Amino acid sequence: MERRQQVKKSRLSADDWADAALAAIGAGGGLAAVAVEPLAARLGATKGSFYWHFGNREALIEAALARWVETDTEQIIAAMQTEPDPEKRLRRLFTEVTRPAKHDPLELSLLASVGHPQVAAALKQVTERRIGYLTGLFTELGFTDAEARRRGLMAYNFYLGHTQLGHAVPSALPSAAEFPGYVEAVVGALLQRA
Structure with missing residues (x-):
C-alpha cells in the first residue's frame, strides 16, 4: 500500500x-x-x-501491529460509516477491501506469523472487530442476531479466501472488468433471504 x-x-x-x-x-x-x-x-x-x-x-x-489495526481496520470502518444505508455500506466495503487485497501481502504475512503472541493478539482483535462490524451491518439489514453473526462470518471468510487466492493463484480471480459483477454476486448471495 x-x-x-x-x-x-x-x-x-x-x-x-x-x-x-x-x-x-x-x-x-x-x-x-x-x-x-x-x-x-x-x-x-x-x-x-x-x-x-x-x-x-x-x-x-x-x-x-497497532498501526495495522488502526489503518487496515478502524480507519476503513470509520470511512464506511459515512454511508447511512447499511446495504450500500456493505457493497462499498466489499468493493474497497477486496480489490486491493491481492496486492497487499501484509495480512497473509501476519496470518503466517500467528504463533507470535503479539501477532496472535492483533489478529484476534482485528478478526473480532471486523466480524463484529459485518454482523452489525447484517443486523441493521433486519437479520436476527444469530443469522447476522453467521453472515458476518461468511462475509469475512470470503474476504480472507479472496485475499489468499489473490496471492496463491491470482489468475483464478475475476478480471478488472468482471470485478463489479463478482462483488455484486457475493453481496447478493449474502443478502439472500431463505
Whole structure:
C-alpha cells in the first residue's frame, strides 16, 4: 500500500518506523524482517533514531501491529460509516477491501506469523472487530442476531479466501472488468433471504 512506501525525512516519527516494519513484514520477510539495522538503512536513519522511539524490537512490533489495526481496520470502518444505508455500506466495503487485497501481502504475512503472541493478539482483535462490524451491518439489514453473526462470518471468510487466492493463484480471480459483477454476486448471495 502507498502509505507503507518510505520517504527519507529529516526527522522520523514512530509511525514512520512502524510503517517500515509493516512494509518489511509484507514484503515477504515476515517478523524476521523486523530488524533495526535493515530498517534504519531502508529509512536512511541511524539506530539512534530507532532507540529514540522504541526501547527494543518487541516495542516496534507492538507499534507496527497497532498501526495495522488502526489503518487496515478502524480507519476503513470509520470511512464506511459515512454511508447511512447499511446495504450500500456493505457493497462499498466489499468493493474497497477486496480489490486491493491481492496486492497487499501484509495480512497473509501476519496470518503466517500467528504463533507470535503479539501477532496472535492483533489478529484476534482485528478478526473480532471486523466480524463484529459485518454482523452489525447484517443486523441493521433486519437479520436476527444469530443469522447476522453467521453472515458476518461468511462475509469475512470470503474476504480472507479472496485475499489468499489473490496471492496463491491470482489468475483464478475475476478480471478488472468482471470485478463489479463478482462483488455484486457475493453481496447478493449474502443478502439472500431463505
